Amino acid sequence: MFVIVSSMTPRPTHESRRERPAKPALSHDRIVAAAVRVMRTEGLRRVTMRRLATELDTGPASLYVYVANTAALHAAVLEELLGEVDLGPVAAPGEWRERLAAVLVSYTRVLFAHPELAHSALVARPAGPHYLALVEGVLALLHEGGVPGGQAAWGVDVLLQVATATAAEQSARQDDDAAKEEHHALVRALAEAPPGTHPRIAALGDDLTSGTPHQRLRWIFQAVVNGTSATPREAT
């Protein structure tokens, strides 16, 4: 029995590494996996080179062999998370507009779950397989809806941008007290704008800030899809 156990234990390559299990080699994948882990447990704010170095039991300088900088690290985390977007509606039956909205809502839901990530997604667009699959899915649905190619090509960008920006905004408010206060200040400023100098703001009143985030998001998707579908590229 002793013999069997002994034969199952991998012999360390170097005598000097006998004490603990050999430290697994660093790699881009291992760093990103650690980053996702830290983000889920401590938030993206803690996904720093130094924190990750600690997590991987090394020094911060070592990470620069595999990751160019902090922004690239965050982009890689986003690409990983994008795997959670439900692209099922692309191939499902039903009205194309409804299915497109469903995909975009799924995308925003993923970002909502990770507020700070949405913020970084606005600047650092990922270029990985999950992002490409999302773009392909949106394009397929616009194509099915008869949207001309040139318009779809530019429209997909706007749709994802609007979805990302909305998620970044809403979710920042969700768990940041200062952001919440800032939003209240805007609502108040809009409500108190003098009709003399701000007739349109006064005329619209509460309407400017009406609706739930979900209602607004649905309308925004509809409006951008309609605009994309109806606006020829040569118009300008």
Add this chain to the structure above:
Amino acid sequence: MFVIVSSMTPRPTHESRRERPAKPALSHDRIVAAAVRVMRTEGLRRVTMRRLATELDTGPASLYVYVANTAALHAAVLEELLGEVDLGPVAAPGEWRERLAAVLVSYTRVLFAHPELAHSALVARPAGPHYLALVEGVLALLHEGGVPGGQAAWGVDVLLQVATATAAEQSARQDDDAAKEEHHALVRALAEAPPGTHPRIAALGDDLTSGTPHQRLRWIFQAVVNGTSATPREAT
């Protein structure tokens, strides 16, 4: 003559302050003014509590009497900069769509000049007079164009959001080598996507990344205005 000069020199209130001119008292305005100064000369990245404290010849803790945190500071800088947006087209003659596009282009131009600010503008919407004036101007033009109030109320948000996000993205690429490389990676990934799995991306090819930033921006504004104008709120 000696007497005259002497009488023109303001007597210091306290003997102990005689040596140098009295340090002017801190205030929100003085802090924001210093922040704008530092941003123009060193970039928003240097607009930190500590840098500003140095600039104002005090310690970082002192600033917290007037500014809640760094995000609020950046929002105040943005509000200040928004004073540069040209709202002339609002009251000028001409086609309303053209004038609306002109206002939005002016807005993005201001943000383009200060890349990092655009980024922060996506999260921290200012609530100051310059921002209100911009919202009022956009609403006035949508009203002139016969866009129903409810749609204009929600549309103004989308228009400013899309303008801000585009500025943040384009301008980040403008002066950040890493961001430039990231964009190239995306262009490459789109160009190399296999037609088998990504038929729509392959079909559109270069079209996905075609056009100058200005051309794309013009089309985006047109499309969002068209969508806002054509999409009733009860649709969803």
Add this chain to the structure above:
DNA sequence: ACCTGAACACCGTTCAAGT
């Protein structure tokens, strides 16, 4: 009330030196 020194708890990134 306003201001501050000092401290706490962190950052990103580079580079020469090691294996």
Add this chain to the structure above:
DNA sequence: ACCTGAACACCGTTCAAGT
């Protein structure tokens, strides 16, 4: 080639103590 220690040059924010 890969990895690292150590250093450089910074951060935001709080709090007890002073004026």
